[in-house]
Amino acid sequence: MRIIIDERGKKYLIKNEEFHSDFGFIKKEDIEKSKEGDVLKTHMGREFKVLKPNINDYIDLMERKCSIILPKDIGVVTAYTALGSGQRVVEAGTGSGATALYFGNIVGKNGEVTSYEIREDFAQIAEKNIAGFGLENVQVKFQDVKDGIQERDVDLVFLDLPKPWDVVESAAQSLKIGGYLAAYNPYIEQVLTLHKVLKKFGFSDLKSLECILREIEVKNKGTRPKTRMVGHTGYLTFARIL
Amino acid sequence: MRIIIDERGKKYLIKNEEFHSDFGFIKKEDIEKSKEGDVLKTHMGREFKVLKPNINDYIDLMERKCSIILPKDIGVVTAYTALGSGQRVVEAGTGSGATALYFGNIVGKNGEVTSYEIREDFAQIAEKNIAGFGLENVQVKFQDVKDGIQERDVDLVFLDLPKPWDVVESAAQSLKIGGYLAAYNPYIEQVLTLHKVLKKFGFSDLKSLECILREIEVKNKGTRPKTRMVGHTGYLTFARIL
Amino acid sequence: MRIIIDERGKKYLIKNEEFHSDFGFIKKEDIEKSKEGDVLKTHMGREFKVLKPNINDYIDLMERKCSIILPKDIGVVTAYTALGSGQRVVEAGTGSGATALYFGNIVGKNGEVTSYEIREDFAQIAEKNIAGFGLENVQVKFQDVKDGIQERDVDLVFLDLPKPWDVVESAAQSLKIGGYLAAYNPYIEQVLTLHKVLKKFGFSDLKSLECILREIEVKNKGTRPKTRMVGHTGYLTFARIL
Amino acid sequence: MRIIIDERGKKYLIKNEEFHSDFGFIKKEDIEKSKEGDVLKTHMGREFKVLKPNINDYIDLMERKCSIILPKDIGVVTAYTALGSGQRVVEAGTGSGATALYFGNIVGKNGEVTSYEIREDFAQIAEKNIAGFGLENVQVKFQDVKDGIQERDVDLVFLDLPKPWDVVESAAQSLKIGGYLAAYNPYIEQVLTLHKVLKKFGFSDLKSLECILREIEVKNKGTRPKTRMVGHTGYLTFARIL
Numbered sequence: 001m002r003i004i005i006d007e008r009g010k011k012y013l014i015k016n017e018e019f020h021s022d023f024g025f026i027k028k029e030d031i032e033k034s035k036e037g038d039v040l041k042t043h044m045g046r047e048f049k050v051l052k053p054n055i056n057d058y059i060d061l062m063e064r065k066c067s068i069i070l071p072k073d074i075g076v077v078t079a080y081t082a083l084g085s086g087q088r089v090v091e092a093g094t095g096s097g098a099t100a101l102y103f104g105n106i107v108g109k110n111g112e113v114t115s116y117e118i119r120e121d122f123a124q125i126a127e128k129n130i131a132g133f134g135l136e137n138v139q140v141k142f143q144d145v146k147d148g149i150q151e152r153d154v155d156l157v158f159l160d161l162p163k164p165w166d167v168v169e170s171a172a173q174s175l176k177i178g179g180y181l182a183a184y185n186p187y188i189e190q191v192l193t194l195h196k197v198l199k200k201f202g203f204s205d206l207k208s209l210e211c212i213l214r215e216i217e218v219k220n221k222g223t224r225p226k227t228r229m230v231g232h233t234g235y236l237t238f239a240r241i242l
Numbered sequence: 243m244r245i246i247i248d249e250r251g252k253k254y255l256i257k258n259e260e261f262h263s264d265f266g267f268i269k270k271e272d273i274e275k276s277k278e279g280d281v282l283k284t285h286m287g288r289e290f291k292v293l294k295p296n297i298n299d300y301i302d303l304m305e306r307k308c309s310i311i312l313p314k315d316i317g318v319v320t321a322y323t324a325l326g327s328g329q330r331v332v333e334a335g336t337g338s339g340a341t342a343l344y345f346g347n348i349v350g351k352n353g354e355v356t357s358y359e360i361r362e363d364f365a366q367i368a369e370k371n372i373a374g375f376g377l378e379n380v381q382v383k384f385q386d387v388k389d390g391i392q393e394r395d396v397d398l399v400f401l402d403l404p405k406p407w408d409v410v411e412s413a414a415q416s417l418k419i420g421g422y423l424a425a426y427n428p429y430i431e432q433v434l435t436l437h438k439v440l441k442k443f444g445f446s447d448l449k450s451l452e453c454i455l456r457e458i459e460v461k462n463k464g465t466r467p468k469t470r471m472v473g474h475t476g477y478l479t480f481a482r483i484l
Numbered sequence: 485m486r487i488i489i490d491e492r493g494k495k496y497l498i499k500n501e502e503f504h505s506d507f508g509f510i511k512k513e514d515i516e517k518s519k520e521g522d523v524l525k526t527h528m529g530r531e532f533k534v535l536k537p538n539i540n541d542y543i544d545l546m547e548r549k550c551s552i553i554l555p556k557d558i559g560v561v562t563a564y565t566a567l568g569s570g571q572r573v574v575e576a577g578t579g580s581g582a583t584a585l586y587f588g589n590i591v592g593k594n595g596e597v598t599s600y601e602i603r604e605d606f607a608q609i610a611e612k613n614i615a616g617f618g619l620e621n622v623q624v625k626f627q628d629v630k631d632g633i634q635e636r637d638v639d640l641v642f643l644d645l646p647k648p649w650d651v652v653e654s655a656a657q658s659l660k661i662g663g664y665l666a667a668y669n670p671y672i673e674q675v676l677t678l679h680k681v682l683k684k685f686g687f688s689d690l691k692s693l694e695c696i697l698r699e700i701e702v703k704n705k706g707t708r709p710k711t712r713m714v715g716h717t718g719y720l721t722f723a724r725i726l
Numbered sequence: 727m728r729i730i731i732d733e734r735g736k737k738y739l740i741k742n743e744e745f746h747s748d749f750g751f752i753k754k755e756d757i758e759k760s761k762e763g764d765v766l767k768t769h770m771g772r773e774f775k776v777l778k779p780n781i782n783d784y785i786d787l788m789e790r791k792c793s794i795i796l797p798k799d800i801g802v803v804t805a806y807t808a809l810g811s812g813q814r815v816v817e818a819g820t821g822s823g824a825t826a827l828y829f830g831n832i833v834g835k836n837g838e839v840t841s842y843e844i845r846e847d848f849a850q851i852a853e854k855n856i857a858g859f860g861l862e863n864v865q866v867k868f869q870d871v872k873d874g875i876q877e878r879d880v881d882l883v884f885l886d887l888p889k890p891w892d893v894v895e896s897a898a899q900s901l902k903i904g905g906y907l908a909a910y911n912p913y914i915e916q917v918l919t920l921h922k923v924l925k926k927f928g929f930s931d932l933k934s935l936e937c938i939l940r941e942i943e944v945k946n947k948g949t950r951p952k953t954r955m956v957g958h959t960g961y962l963t964f965a966r967i968l
Binding site: 428429430431432452456457463464465466467468469470471472473474475 | 670671672673674694698699705706709710711712713716717
Binding site: 489493520521533535538539540541555556559560562563564565566567568569570586589590591592593594595661662672675676679688689690691692694695697698702709719726 | 731735762763775777778780781782783797798800801802803804805806807808809810811812828831832833834835836837902903904914917918921930931932933934935936937938939940941942944949951961968
């Protein structure tokens, strides 16, 4: 798998295939033989840089069937739950697999990510996306997480569900001592219900927050925050088994 | 090393020592024998939960000689640079070692973090903090990073320096293709100079942003963002060698 | 009434009295005779500039018994309700009178502000504050606004009450066609209840928002948003009788 | 002049003319005879509410040749400069006249607004807009404000110009003691230059800030800040002649 970048900076994900664009075509074997940093030319003489995609490049270009959680929010989840190499993560639901890929990249070969998804079409896309990147430590379970989390001694249970409270009791049994539950929810009403249920099942260190990202435009005519921005994605709620 | 938590939720970091507080004392050997989840009693009968500290617990309680970068910003750096298990990171300066510890936790045993620090007192504290947590993949170099980065094929160069532009040329040589430079700077003037120098040395995909974190108070009397918040920490600037 | 400003920029409100500070004293008659822009000297030779206070100077320095609504929020209320000279405003509760003063300054001699306050101590302070500034178009009613608003043909009903919904029906009768109800509430739960009741009593154009103010530090060492900021004051809700 | 509102809440500004829409037409004389609160029917039987427009209704529907300053920013200017009935305001440039209308509404019959505009097409539109609303206290000067502000004893000089520093010296002479200069600027570089020049010409109490407005969506499925928001309009800078 390669990414090739055209002269305008646009990136294309290439998997064992010929490349066609308005800048011309590149043969499959030329792409396969290329190494990172090489420059490939189309039959029209236009240049493309070759890159091995990292997890962000890949997620940007892979197939999606639903909206994905933004890097800002995944980053804050990572930092607030001390996620690291070798850890065990359970997530629900999988969606297109972006978060699972992201977590899989961090926990690495000695860690593992299990992701529950109730919709078969999402589970299939996610499995294809995960296999496409070659992560072997991420498993998609086409299964309703409300029927219970089988994994034990887990470091992080991450919930991106309309009713995360349905899984709180099960998460409490699944998490190791010191482990974290983290939930992503668009609506404040979800946060309120979740807090009640988290307290009921003995979670500690409850915290809810929003991460607001402001991009800064640095241009010749001047510097300023961008005119349009994402105003809200979701509230992040954290709790811990102590 | 253990963390013990009192009945109010307050955490204490314990390293081979007796514990004393206004709730009474606990003997060194009792702490050493304890397992995660155990409950220890002081001579006054007060209970303390035992926990193995994760990287966040440890950073909160370790010795500091200067202010540290907040988790929100470290999280966004992690997410925007696709940081993961097995990667190689260079950082400057080390400060108290919090960022180095955080990166070390993510890159794991198969990765490595090298952190440059020009001040001997900071380098010593950081080394003590890193050794204290037992991370063997993090190395502190008591060395001026402006004299050059020795490491090659690096995934991320992270700069928390007053003049990060002094290191841009050296970072360009140190980074592998596709690798990231990330910089943390409080002042907008720093961002402007950095952008100019990044462009001069051929970096791509320049992006600057701010991460604003709003904590939400969920209480019986009602729900609201907290009255006081951190208004600004630093701008984050990202660039890539392509 | 005068404001005098010391060499550090600190302001003092003076009402028919001698002035004493660590910079020395100034005689009552010297202050009374002074005109805006004059410089007065203390017996120690320190200089004080004389100023006629505007409504903001006065509110900053007047006596307060409770926290007041910040200018950012009052400004947004003014702008969103098209408040102007000659209009009629009803407010509840009065508190220390800051908002009443602010509205009184805008509606002017041809307009009027009636402010309901249930606590006698607040009503007294507010009356004193309003008389002190010399606004004759602002009236404080020591009366429970839940017993009904007597005023009719009102342009704006502004509610800073724990349960603003108790007054919605009464406000609907009080407002002229096209008039606005505006409410200031710290908690999101208050906003939700208020919306339900506003709809029930036929209000249109419902809108809720937050105004977040970021101060920018412009210093020699660099420019940046301030480190600490007010994270939240209150939600502003607007509705209209159409 | 009337506003008529259709069954969906959409507003139309009507000036001595027949009304046509996909809901049918209403005769000119029916609109002219109508009073606020009346319901007019089209020949198709669809109902329209009649309203006398306030300044916000009018600005929303009047002709514009350029982008206008948002109410959030005008509101903060009003609040931070203690603007009120009877005051004298100078502004530059006029643009479509929205700010001039807004200030004119606040200062009322006993106050006055003078607005400088260097572009003839903008000055003409603004004059038409101001006459259309019937404000007699607002005057547009088709004149380069850099040639000097003629007005004296002014309470507020408001600058929405690319280079507001060109007018600082002139503003200092125009303002009364205690008066304010306020400037609206999209770029941070403009703020820095303005601060330098304001200090040079003896202004006090310099302050720069940003007003960020977050709209809250209150819907049946839940409550949340809106997904998309305005990320930045302009920095507001305030200074005072003391």
